[in-house]
Amino acid sequence: MKRINSLFLLAFTVALLLYACVENPYTQGKILYTNFCERCHMEDGTGLRGIIPPLAGSDFLLKNPADLPCIIRYGLKGPVDVNGKTYQTEMPGEPKLTEFEITNIINYINTSWGNTGELAKHPAVREKLKECEEAQSLGK
């Protein structure tokens, strides 16, 4: 009986591990993406043709990894070039998101839809957000 139990436990652990490896590990990032980003950038990260730039396969993400935390918190004004196309739509910021939440969103995006961007680390995100916060308060 004991052996069956431990076999069962082993099988369960293996199943859990497999599940964890297949699923995107950034569960919080996914939930936050759904609540804050998805209505414009879409569930599959494709955006809206000519209006909202894609996040899936976006060269902008690869070229500007350090700018992402501030874009998520403070938004983006003015034209932005993504995959050879210029987008004019202003992106609203999400000022209430915390450093951790922003880190998780970036990592969800960078590990979804075949994206291969480098993972964001919390200390770097915090540092960058601090810089932007100071720049924002100077600007006002």
Added chain:
Amino acid sequence: MKYLFLFINSLLFVWGCQEPSPGNLPILGERDFVDGDTVYHAIPDFAFLNQDSQLVSNETFAGKAYVADFFFTHCPTICPKTSAQMLRIYEHFENEDRLLLVAHTVDPKRDTVAALKRYSDGLGVSSKKWHFLTGEKDVIYEIADDYFSIAMEDPEAPGGFDHSGRLILVDKYRHIRSFCDGTDPADVDRFMKDIETLLNEENK
């Protein structure tokens, strides 16, 4: 007014649950009986400007069916999704001359002809097929009622406007024949089948 709208909505909902007979879409909305004849709900006369500053009226849709919705370009909530679904319909029926698309802005102050032109150019769609309309705010809000849609200013709503994300199918007799939730791709699949049913019906 809001309650009346909700009431009509729930009636429509119950109605929508009934399986329509194949090959025949119902005519939706309230109906009157005049001298023994049934008078169906119909889209009233209208005239708005499109993204090319061209006057668009009922005449523009003479002999054609069209899909209508309400949106605004600064919309931070549901509009990108409904526009993406409108784009799906546009691409699917691109070569179908008997179907047009119409998006009414609920924010004419910011959505000038030029702003709508930028939006439609961004999407890369033809202004002969997909009209983006602007006009007097009150006139737009009033006609939204006729399309079973909500359009109103609401400072509390994200972006400053409250509106429904419905897509409405209007036939060449100005009758509403189907609608769907423009944020739900599965519902839009069903809606696109309804469009085909309507176009086939008109073949007969």
